[in-house]
Amino acid sequence: MTTATPQPGQLIVITGPSGVGKGTLLRQLRQRHPELALSVSATTRPPRPTEIEGIDYYFVSVEDFQAMIAAGKLLEWAEFAGHYYGTPRDPLLQLIAQGKTVILEIELQGARQVRQSYPQARHIFILPPSLAELEHRLRNRGQDSEEAIARRLAQAETEIAAAPEFDVQIVNDDLEKSLIALETAIFSPVP
Numbered sequence: 001m002t003t004a005t006p007q008p009g010q011l012i013v014i015t016g017p018s019g020v021g022k023g024t025l026l027r028q029l030r031q032r033h034p035e036l037a038l039s040v041s042a043t044t045r046p047p048r049p050t051e052i053e054g055i056d057y058y059f060v061s062v063e064d065f066q067a068m069i070a071a072g073k074l075l076e077w078a079e080f081a082g083h084y085y086g087t088p089r090d091p092l093l094q095l096i097a098q099g100k101t102v103i104l105e106i107e108l109q110g111a112r113q114v115r116q117s118y119p120q121a122r123h124i125f126i127l128p129p130s131l132a133e134l135e136h137r138l139r140n141r142g143q144d145s146e147e148a149i150a151r152r153l154a155q156a157e158t159e160i161a162a163a164p165e166f167d168v169q170i171v172n173d174d175l176e177k178s179l180i181a182l183e184t185a186i187f188s189p190v191p
């Protein structure tokens with residue numbers, strides 16, 4: 001008996017300023033579509049109280065992160081708001097080879113690297129309704145220090161200016177509407 005090799009899966013990149021609601025949207029999307037795979041990033045940021053090793057992130061030291069870069073283990077990586085973040089290459093490529101649709105939730109510099117190294121990926125940018133609402137969401141989340149919030153807001157305008165580089169832009173105002181827009185962007189046929 002022969003086993004058919006699966007068609008390679010798709011890579012979806014989701015980017016948008018910190019606090020815009022990417023994680024919230026992806027959690028709900030996964031509940032509706034458990035077949036979607038979320039890549040687990042490595043980071044040097046300390047874990048937040050609710051975060052779980054291997055589920056939310058792989059939490060590593062700066063030395064270990066630099067060793068991963070040197071060994072070519074990251075598909076992309078960036079420094080963001082004082083910490084390193086990166087996508088482990090091998091698990092991601094294995095999932096794609098198995099035919100899975102894999103989602104990366106990453107910031108702008110990393111998204112640009114993926115566009116270079118994996119041009120077939122579909123890139124989606126999530127926008128806030130306004131900068132004031134973004135600030136409100138970051139504060140209301142209650143997870144980051146004032147300094148961290150200031151760093152994240154300082155990055156936000158640069159990131160928002162890059163939204164036209166992406167294949168699809170979604171304004172995350174009403175969560176349910178944004179979720180439907182995200183489903184459409186992910187599941188519509190490749191043009």
Ligand SMILES: Nc1ncnc2c1ncn2[C@@H]1O[C@H](COP(=O)(O)OP(=O)(O)OP(=O)(O)O)[C@@H](O)[C@H]1O
Pocket residue numbers: 016017018019020021022023024025137138140141172173174175178
């Ligand atoms: N459409 C929405 N309307 C109102 N609040 C929202 C909406 N979407 C998300 N939020 C809230 O905004 C806050 C930030 O959301 P979330 O943590 O998902 O952002 P994020 O983009 O994943 O941030 P980061 O990039 O820092 O991980 C949360 O408190 C979340 O409940």
Ligand SMILES: Nc1nc2c(ncn2[C@@H]2O[C@H](COP(=O)(O)O)[C@@H](O)[C@H]2O)c(=O)[nH]1
Pocket residue numbers: 016017018022041042045076077078080085086087105106107108109110111
């Ligand atoms: N370039 C990458 N960016 C990543 C990755 N994993 C997460 N992120 C982005 O970092 C910021 C901050 O995240 P937080 O969890 O500290 O709030 C956010 O924009 C994430 O999307 C990654 O592997 N590479």
